[in-house]
Amino acid sequence: MNGTDPSYSSVQPAQSRRAFTLIEVILVVAIIMIASSMAVPAFFRSFQAANIRTAARMVVTSGKYARNMAVLQQRQVAVFFDTETGEIRIVALERAGGPNLDAFLDANRGRARVDDRFATEVLREQSLPEHVRISQFNAPSRAQQVDGVYWVNYFPSGVSDSYSLLITDEQRNRSVMIEVDHVSGATAMRYDL
Secondary structure, eight states: OOTTOTTOOSSOOOOOOOOOOHHHHHHHHHHHHHHHHHHHHHHHHHHHTHHHHHHHHHHHHHHHHHHHHHHHHTSOEEEEEETTTTEEEEEEEEETTSOOHHHHHHHHTTOOOTTOOEEEEEEEEEEOOTTEEEEEEEOSOTTSEETTEEEEEEOTTSOBOOEEEEEEETTTTEEEEEEEOTTTOOEEEEEEO
């Protein structure tokens, strides 16, 4: 390896540099834009339906909780659906001579009579998401409604009143119909998304 060897050169060839061309970069950006234009609307629709799904879960879990508490505590429990305030209230109610839900409603609305002696225990309260309301309530007994407050009775034996209700998200025009079997507590939900 002396300086006379013609194959040896002190200057080494420049290493080739790898880089993206402008066309490759534009192509990648275009692919990303096309993929996001397909994914974003699907994500947005799913996000919009979140309120109605949350409200449906609230109703179903409230019923299951009320059923469990009625059986465990061996007393009548009622779930109140207030359409004015959007509240769901689970209440254990006892009165001398038996439960009296009308007295509880009167006391809640500020119309209690002096001779109404009853004890209530609010077990749980929650509010429906914003713009979501109960738009329809069906029960075998029409007496389960006073001034926009509907209720469902759960008994110590584990049975309840059968009922169905329609929850609507007025802002996004979505709804869900919830139907509950009185014996088994099985719930059927039909979404209109």
